[in-house]
Structures are given as C-alpha cells and as structure tokens.
Amino acid sequence: MAVKPLGQSRNGIDESAVAEVVSLIPAIQKVGNDALRESVVLTWACSWKDSDYESLRDVLQGEGATKLLRHVNAVNDQVGYLVGLAEGTYGLQVDHDVALAAAILHDVDKPLLWTNDSDDKVIFRPGRSLRDHGILGAELAELCGVPQQVRDIVRGHSMYSDLMEDRRSPEAVVVHHADGLAGNLGALSVGVIPGCGRTMSVPAPF
Ligand SMILES: [Fe+2]
Numbered sequence: 001m002a003v004k005p006l007g008q009s010r011n012g013i014d015e016s017a018v019a020e021v022v023s024l025i026p027a028i029q030k031v032g033n034d035a036l037r038e039s040v041v042l043t044w045a046c047s048w049k050d051s052d053y054e055s056l057r058d059v060l061q062g063e064g065a066t067k068l069l070r071h072v073n074a075v076n077d078q079v080g081y082l083v084g085l086a087e088g089t090y091g092l093q094v095d096h097d098v099a100l101a102a103a104i105l106h107d108v109d110k111p112l113l114w115t116n117d118s119d120d121k122v123i124f125r126p127g128r129s130l131r132d133h134g135i136l137g138a139e140l141a142e143l144c145g146v147p148q149q150v151r152d153i154v155r156g157h158s159m160y161s162d163l164m165e166d167r168r169s170p171e172a173v174v175v176h177h178a179d180g181l182a183g184n185l186g187a188l189s190v191g192v193i194p195g196c197g198r199t200m201s202v203p204a205p206f
C-alpha cells in the first residue's frame with residue numbers, strides 16, 4: 001500500500017474527526033491558547049487520517065508494546081505533575097501550554113511510521129524507519145501550524161534527532177522525563193525490560 005504524502009489529509013479534517021481526537025486525548029482541552037490547541041488537534045487528526053489505521057485506538061507504541069494512546073495520555077498526565085515540581089520546588093518558569101502541547105504531540109508520528117501486516121504484526125510502512133521518529137512528527141506539526149518551540153521538543157525527544165542535545169529548557173526536560181517514565185512503566189506492563197538506556201544531555205558545567 002502506498003504511503004500518502006505527509007499532511008495530505010489536513011484540509012479534509014471534519015468536526016467528527018476533531019471530536020474523536022479530543023475524546024481520545026482529553027488533555028488537549030487543557031491547552032489554553034486557542035490557536036495552539038487547534039493546531040495540536042489538527043496534527044493528531046491528520047496523522048490518523050494519513051495513516052493506515054481505522055482508529056487511533058488500534059495503534060501500538062511499537063511491536064509488542066502497549067497502546068499508543070495509553071502512553072500518550074500517561075505522558076500528558078505526568079507533565080502536569082512535573083510542571084508543578086519545576087515551578088513549585090525549583091522556581092523555574094514553565095510555559096504550561098508549550099509543555100503540554102509538546103507532550104501531547106511527542107509521538108504523533110507513530111501512526112505514520114507503522115502499519116499491521118496480514119498477520120496483524122506491526123511493521124514499518126514502506127520507506128519508514130525509527131530514524132524518522134520525532135522528525136516526521138515535527139514536520140507534520142509544522143504543516144498544521146504548531147509553533148516552533150513546541151515542534152523542537154517533539155523533534156528533539158527522539159534519540160535520532162539532531163536536536164537531541166538541546167533539551168535544556170524546562171518544557172523539554174519535563175516532557176523527556178514524563179515520556180521516559182511512561183515508556184518504562186508501559187514496558188514493564190507488557191513484560192519487557194524498560195529502556196534504561198535513554199540518555200539525556202547534561203547542561204554545560206557551572
Ligand atoms: Fe517517542
């Protein structure tokens with residue numbers, strides 16, 4: 001099956017697709033800025049409609065992994081706590097909307113990376129690999145009007161990204177750790193050894 005060009009569906013997203021995305025990812029409603037919230041919904045709806053999946057509920061994080069939506073919603077929940085920690089305990093200034101939008105979108109490209117074969121096994125779509133992860137999501141987010149500060153966190157959260165070294169903003173740190181925690185707990189839940197190899201760049205010495 002041919003892979004649709006990135007963002008092909010974005011002009012055909014209807015209200016029912018928007019409502020479905022919001023119902024599946026409730027944290028979207030907590031993004032305060034109207035334009036940002038709409039661009040986040042559009043990016044997810046577009047990823048879904050450009051994918052081979054009838055429902056986002058069917059998408060896995062990867063072969064043998066937990067459901068993607070369970071992971072994404074867990075990351076969104078964790079970001080709320082970690083933003084409070086960053087501000088309340090460490091006195092950091094965090095842009096709530098940027099952190100939450102980046103959390104919601106960090107794995108938005110996964111429906112576009114894989115498909116299910118005739119045996120229902122998860123395989124990469126033609127021409128795609130894990131090296132596209134994060135980069136594809138950021139590109140789709142740009143097509144859907146998501147601002148650069150959010151896109152950079154989406155792109156940089158992937159270990160294959162050229163922005164991986166730039167994770168020094170509070171927003172990027174909270175998304176990174178929320179993702180790692182949810183990813184590791186999800187791995188344990190399906191009997192897989194957590195990916196403790198996740199690395200994080202360390203700020204310059206002070
Ligand atoms: Fe990811």
Ligand SMILES: [Fe+2]
Pocket residue numbers: 071075106107179183
């Ligand atoms: Fe993730």
